[in-house]
Amino acid sequence: MTEEAIITDEMRAVIGKEAEPLTVEVDKTAIRWFARAVGHTDLVYYDEAYAKGKGHRSIICPPGFLGHAIHTPDKPTNIVGNSVKRPPAIPGLKLMRLLNGGTEFEYYGEDICAGDTLKSVSKIADLRERTGGLGRMLILTTESNFFNAEGKLVATERGTGIMY
Amino acid sequence: MADQIYFEDVNVGDEIPKLVKNCTTQQLVMWAAGSGDMYQIHYDKDIAAGNGLPGVIVHGALKNAFLGQLLHDWLGEKGEIKKYNCQYRGMDVPAQDIICRGVITAKRQEDGKSLVDLDIWTEKPDGEKTSPGKATVILPSRG
Structure with a gap:
């Protein structure tokens, strides 16, 4: 056949x-939801002041987002x-x-x-x-x-x- | 977070610190909302059964994101993910460990950057690799 x-x-x-x-x-809320769902512990994905202190413009996208x-x-x-x-x-x-x-x-x-x-x-x-x-x-x-x-x-x- | 790791600290064959996950169904619903993947086989067991599955299964893309966390937590704030991938070869289920692992396969210089290649994967407690993949990361150099 x-x-x-x-x-x-x-x-x-x-x-x-x-x-x-x-x-x-x-946006910030979407990043936080994604990071929470994965279980990320780095504050760079949650806390804007912390992220800015690390030289970023705001909280940053986790890998895959x-x-x-x-x-x-x-x-x-x-x-x-x-x-x-x-x-x-x-x-x-x-x-x-x-x-x-x-x-x-x-x-x-x-x-x-x-x-x-x-x-x-x-x-x-x-x-x-x-x-x-x-x-x-x-x-x-x-x-x-x-x-x-x-x-x-x-x-x-x-x-x-x-x-x- | 561990101390910052440098290019000079790592060798081919080294295993990076593993990351162990164990999903609740609540986590899968959070992932559905966070990722936008609302496919019901990940939270509705009747629909999962109707698709021939033993029950709800863990999203493939969530396992990819776990591997992203594995790399991020190892890299520290001065390291950077350049590329990473995985294939979805086997299913994982809630309430069972998903062990995320990585082994260094190469170290090289490219365009003035210190690159490290890795094999990365998720495995079940019995050792079956369910999401094998590869990654390339940039590590800071002590210069």
């Missing part, structure tokens, strides 16, 4: 195309109820179930602090097929670049999704 390829030319054409930029806000996209009720959300960093849609995709395969964060030496507004630009970096325990799978790699108000690249988040 010949299996039909999952990835069509139409799908391949979206690789590398950037989605509409999203505005992402980094890059703010939240501004949500309004007219915006669609994904399966996890989140409108953050939505990559471009994949035309003709029939696989519906998604597993989170992995995450990478890269930083470029700039502080990302409460009060910052970032621009996030996402794209599908790669599509691959694999056959594994879940049958035929599509391995989707997304990349989101985050730019600060000066237009400087401050962080990159790369995600791997497994669709099956």
Whole structure:
């Protein structure tokens, strides 16, 4: 039996195309919630005066936190109820179930602090097929670049999704 | 926080201080709010069971953030995370230790910076690695 390829030319054409930029806000309460959820103990994530005493503009983002996209009720959300960093849609995709395969964060030496507004630009970096325990799978790699108000690249988040 | 660690203090093969986590379901709900990931398999056991899971499971991205804390707490205020990642290979559940560990694999200089590469991972009490990954950090140098 010949299996039909999952990835069509139409799908391949979206690789590398950037989605509409999203505005992402980094605020103090959100940083504190994130830091509490992880269990961070460094006051640099909680106490603004302490963070300023360490040379930061305000409390700073813990690893893995890059703010939240501004949500309004007219915006669609994904399966996890989140409108953050939505990559471009994949035309003709029939696989519906998604597993989170992995995450990478890269930083470029700039502080990302409460009060910052970032621009996030996402794209599908790669599509691959694999056959594994879940049958035929599509391995989707997304990349989101985050730019600060000066237009400087401050962080990159790369995600791997497994669709099956 | 431990004392500041310097590039000259570390060697390939060294293990960094481990970080042990043990999630309550409350912590998973806090993470859902903090991260914006509201997927129900992490707090609704009926929905988790309907997805073929034994119960609610720990978010993969929370384990990634635990590895971020592992690095941050070791680096001290003068160290810096350049890059870190992990893959979600196995599930973790509430009320079971998630042991976050790291081992230094390389030391190098790049663009005048002192870089250290590590293998990082989370493991279960039986030693199964559930989130293996890699990191590159910048350490201060005594010069």
